[in-house]
Amino acid sequence: MLSLLKSDTAPRLKPLGGIKVELAGSSGCGTTGGAGKSGCGSSAGPADMPPEIWEKVKNHPCYSEEAHHHFARMHVAVAPACNIQCNYCNRKYDCSNESRPGVVSQKLTPDQAVKKVLAVASTIPQMTVLGIAGPGDALASPHKTFETFRQLQEKAPDIKLCLSTNGLMLPDYVDEICKYNIDHVTITINMIDPDIGAQIYPWIFYQHKRIHGREAAQILTERQMLGLEMLTARGVLTKVNSVLIPGINDQHLIEVNRAVKARGAFLHNIMPLISEAEHGTVFGLTGQRAPSAQELKEVQDACMGGANLMRHCRQCRADAVGLLGEDRSDEFTLEKVEQMEVVYDLDKRRAYQAGVEAQRAAQVAAKQAAQAAQQADDGIKVLVAVATKGKGRVNEHFGHAHEFQIYEVSANRTAFVGHRRVDHYCQGGWGEDDVLPSIVTAINDCHAVLVAKIGACPRDELKEAGIDPVEKYAHEFIEQAALSWFAEYRERVANGEIVHQTRGDASIRQGAYLAA
Amino acid sequence: MAYKIDDTFCTGCSACETECPNQAIYEKSGMFYIKPEKCTECIGSFDEPQCVAVCPVDDTCIIDTKYPRYVAA
Numbered sequence: 001m002l003s004l005l006k007s008d009t010a011p012r013l014k015p016l017g018g019i020k021v022e023l024a025g026s027s028g029c030g031t032t033g034g035a036g037k038s039g040c041g042s043s044a045g046p047a048d049m050p051p052e053i054w055e056k057v058k059n060h061p062c063y064s065e066e067a068h069h070h071f072a073r074m075h076v077a078v079a080p081a082c083n084i085q086c087n088y089c090n091r092k093y094d095c096s097n098e099s100r101p102g103v104v105s106q107k108l109t110p111d112q113a114v115k116k117v118l119a120v121a122s123t124i125p126q127m128t129v130l131g132i133a134g135p136g137d138a139l140a141s142p143h144k145t146f147e148t149f150r151q152l153q154e155k156a157p158d159i160k161l162c163l164s165t166n167g168l169m170l171p172d173y174v175d176e177i178c179k180y181n182i183d184h185v186t187i188t189i190n191m192i193d194p195d196i197g198a199q200i201y202p203w204i205f206y207q208h209k210r211i212h213g214r215e216a217a218q219i220l221t222e223r224q225m226l227g228l229e230m231l232t233a234r235g236v237l238t239k240v241n242s243v244l245i246p247g248i249n250d251q252h253l254i255e256v257n258r259a260v261k262a263r264g265a266f267l268h269n270i271m272p273l274i275s276e277a278e279h280g281t282v283f284g285l286t287g288q289r290a291p292s293a294q295e296l297k298e299v300q301d302a303c304m305g306g307a308n309l310m311r312h313c314r315q316c317r318a319d320a321v322g323l324l325g326e327d328r329s330d331e332f333t334l335e336k337v338e339q340m341e342v343v344y345d346l347d348k349r350r351a352y353q354a355g356v357e358a359q360r361a362a363q364v365a366a367k368q369a370a371q372a373a374q375q376a377d378d379g380i381k382v383l384v385a386v387a388t389k390g391k392g393r394v395n396e397h398f399g400h401a402h403e404f405q406i407y408e409v410s411a412n413r414t415a416f417v418g419h420r421r422v423d424h425y426c427q428g429g430w431g432e433d434d435v436l437p438s439i440v441t442a443i444n445d446c447h448a449v450l451v452a453k454i455g456a457c458p459r460d461e462l463k464e465a466g467i468d469p470v471e472k473y474a475h476e477f478i479e480q481a482a483l484s485w486f487a488e489y490r491e492r493v494a495n496g497e498i499v500h501q502t503r504g505d506a507s508i509r510q511g512a513y514l515a516a
Numbered sequence: 517m518a519y520k521i522d523d524t525f526c527t528g529c530s531a532c533e534t535e536c537p538n539q540a541i542y543e544k545s546g547m548f549y550i551k552p553e554k555c556t557e558c559i560g561s562f563d564e565p566q567c568v569a570v571c572p573v574d575d576t577c578i579i580d581t582k583y584p585r586y587v588a589a
Contacts, residue, residue, distance in 0.1 A: 205531075208562050210569040
């Protein structure tokens, strides 16, 4: 079964030609205790950035890789209208099983949105961030977007506000963005070359006209760059999202990375295209394929040294609620929110946030101690998958994992490089045999998977696929566990017990979350 | 003639509502409709009908042949 599946997916996993891949020996993403610049944006914590920026991002799960273990975000879908058409988006699609940007089940008015935010914030003290990310473009419905922000700034002043936009109307609304104290803006920028843009955007609606092709892409890129420059000048932290579309903008994203870095973008988030025929997008219907995990990582690695890269993006729905990778929106439908008694308790929220600070310090100390104890780097690096429920520990059962976090490990450093979503293996107490092969392909580039616990059957199948299932670091801090496992691995290689081999590629999970 | 919205295609995104120069478009239970007596086909206002130009789904905002062609006053 495993070998069948491998041969099925093999043709899709072509190596990405022509991309210069920086070897991460000295410039890797991750931490070196403060001396090295992190390639993962904020994963390194305060040593990695000016204190005033750390203060702004440390509790923001979408901006700080480390914060996303502790803090939650929610999106409210008050902005359904859009002013551009993208080939990877289908506005007709609405399915609550689906988890990807642009998708939403229930549109909200600003008043309904505010009520929902207050209800969630009083139920989930981790909720520190409110974003408006569509399902259209936040600035194509500016009145609804800014009315929501205006009310929230009044009623829940400790919640950070952010918005996501394609940038077309951004220059016109920079003043409004500053007025409501919105200190995080995300712009989706997929190109800076209009010829490439013409392959991604069929048209834009601008100044009362529908404009097509190269001309449309030219206007879009000019407006995006101008908007980014204006936000930088006003001190608003700006993240750039890019969708990696193999054969269209894969190599070009390295130029995009340079261009946005030069204009002050704080983070660059390169995401894989989600493209399945069943989504009905242009790319889905024309058979435009998605990148493999290694193709994504190659482009991300090639961009290191440019704008800080972000690798923990979960490509959330436009109405997601909860920690990244988790969606609790079902608990907060309009009907349920109407019946909830909402008490907005600022003190309770502050107490939770102080508790996180203590946990966070312990995690950083553990990581530094683990790194200090390791030997000199001999250049060997491997990937390990980790099953975690959060708090920076190896604390999830293999069969319960929705996703695996991927760490790149060398002798003396670990770096978070991404995550892989999977369907649950364990359903109602026993394993699903159909699901296991898809988990193996999702982490096929990893040498080991660190888990809190794993059943006998998946353990044997993982071993057969060449992935070492490891339980012995259950409940330890992830970085420490990964380094300890790798030290042992190297010892076994050194004494001839095993032979070090490089792993193959992995595929990025597409399609609906059916087994959530 | 006025424009009308084919509700089998309409996504309810509301983009047309704010672009209409005549406030002819309204929402009812999540779907959008055009009041024919208010629609001017954007003649005299814009080069192209705004609801057609902004709509994300082709052939959703279409001419309603039940009504005579709009004549600018």
